[in-house]
Amino acid sequence: MRVAVVGGGIGGLVAALALRRAGCDVRVYEQAPAVGTVGAGIQLAPNATRILDALGVLPAVRRVAVAPTAFEFRRWDDGRLLSSTALGPAAQDAYGAPYLHVHRGDLVAVLADVVPVETGARCVDVAPGARDAEVRFAGGRVERADLVVGADGIHSVVRHAILGAADARFTGHVAFRGLIPAARVAGLPVERTATVRMGPGRHFVHYFVSAGRLLNVVCVVEENTWTRESWTDRGDPAELRAAFAGWDPVVRSLVDALDAPLKWALFDRLPFGRWSKGPVTLLGDACHPMLPYGAQGAAQAIEDAWVLAACLRDNDDVPAALARYETLRHDRTARVQELSRGNAVRFHLPDGPQQEARDAAIASSNGLSPDIDWLYGYDPLAGHA
Numbered sequence: 001m002r003v004a005v006v007g008g009g010i011g012g013l014v015a016a017l018a019l020r021r022a023g024c025d026v027r028v029y030e031q032a033p034a035v036g037t038v039g040a041g042i043q044l045a046p047n048a049t050r051i052l053d054a055l056g057v058l059p060a061v062r063r064v065a066v067a068p069t070a071f072e073f074r075r076w077d078d079g080r081l082l083s084s085t086a087l088g089p090a091a092q093d094a095y096g097a098p099y100l101h102v103h104r105g106d107l108v109a110v111l112a113d114v115v116p117v118e119t120g121a122r123c124v125d126v127a128p129g130a131r132d133a134e135v136r137f138a139g140g141r142v143e144r145a146d147l148v149v150g151a152d153g154i155h156s157v158v159r160h161a162i163l164g165a166a167d168a169r170f171t172g173h174v175a176f177r178g179l180i181p182a183a184r185v186a187g188l189p190v191e192r193t194a195t196v197r198m199g200p201g202r203h204f205v206h207y208f209v210s211a212g213r214l215l216n217v218v219c220v221v222e223e224n225t226w227t228r229e230s231w232t233d234r235g236d237p238a239e240l241r242a243a244f245a246g247w248d249p250v251v252r253s254l255v256d257a258l259d260a261p262l263k264w265a266l267f268d269r270l271p272f273g274r275w276s277k278g279p280v281t282l283l284g285d286a287c288h289p290m291l292p293y294g295a296q297g298a299a300q301a302i303e304d305a306w307v308l309a310a311c312l313r314d315n316d317d318v319p320a321a322l323a324r325y326e327t328l329r330h331d332r333t334a335r336v337q338e339l340s341r342g343n344a345v346r347f348h349l350p351d352g353p354q355q356e357a358r359d360a361a362i363a364s365s366n367g368l369s370p371d372i373d374w375l376y377g378y379d380p381l382a383g384h385a
């Protein structure tokens, strides 16, 4: 089967790897002139790393990753610890796979080492036919494939071609992001944890990536309007400092250490009913973009990739295999989207009774709880697909 994967991000590369193992002849077309150096930190929970393990790339991912010791929630003004959930060996024991933090560029590089990618190939349209589909590129080139996978992110051209126009929704949240060399934060009480500091109308996340050489920092604030979207826009350090002025000194020191933060508007979409048409389908952010507050964007794209390949291995009737893939993925990804959207409210509560109730609930759920098993324990290798 000839497969064209549009988009050489995490979802597209993992799909290509899984589909090649399922016996397909796969081409990956990426619009950027080079594969993914842009980006910062990505969290990979056990539901994702177990798939990377099955695909044989986990040892290489571990070499560029950091395994956090715990997941922490802290208060905004005094940094007080609200809860700590052991990860590290506890996550490995509970789920048989590690919880890891990686730089997106490091992960893409590991994947691109084992999957050939054609760069500088910008898809402008896809035309599904009865038996195969046409992929059209900027410059007029056309390729045909028995299956086209749109792994081309939140503003997917492939989604537009098969489902029509529907703009992503600006969520009112904006993230300043950046990477700080570990040596610059050596004097601060910043551990190898995934730490979320919650405060009124904003939150602050940090964790180490790149084998511990860099600290990834994400500072989320609320804004009413947004006119432009890009992964490479710079934020104003003075604006960032003002946004976190009253916060605990550790946060202020980290903000000061961020020389050139990127500034991204955060978009999402409500779940769609379907995301395939004939021999064309979608995966990852193209069909279920989510706020990063469940730390599952990459993980869900990786799950999609595995399940898609499993469905095609079991059934060479492409539309039937795609229908099964959607059925297996729809409700789960919608649930993760909803979890992430809920955290947008929970993380930003103003101080008061609701915040106190939230903090009490968090404090009483120290430790890996059975409530999260549906997310981290999901195992498409064990027959879900």
Ligand SMILES: Cc1cc2nc3c(=O)[nH]c(=O)nc-3n(C[C@H](O)[C@H](O)[C@H](O)COP(=O)(O)OP(=O)(O)OC[C@H]3O[C@@H](n4cnc5c(N)ncnc54)[C@H](O)[C@@H]3O)c2cc1C
Pocket: 006, 007, 008, 009, 010, 011, 012, 029, 030, 031, 032, 036, 038, 039, 040, 041, 042, 043, 104, 121, 122, 123, 124, 151, 152, 153, 154, 156, 157, 231, 283, 284, 285, 286, 292, 297, 298, 299, 301
């Ligand atoms: C440049 C970039 C940086 C990011 N950095 C971070 C980060 O630091 N932290 C984080 O949590 N998330 C980041 N994300 C988002 C995160 O990677 C995704 O939410 C998640 O991994 C799901 O991935 P995906 O493969 O579905 O989509 P994406 O990661 O968005 O990948 C889509 C890929 O498709 C390519 N593409 C888009 N349109 C076309 C086209 N018309 N033709 C060909 N190729 C096309 C894009 O260049 C990209 O490589 C980033 C995304 C991008 C594109």
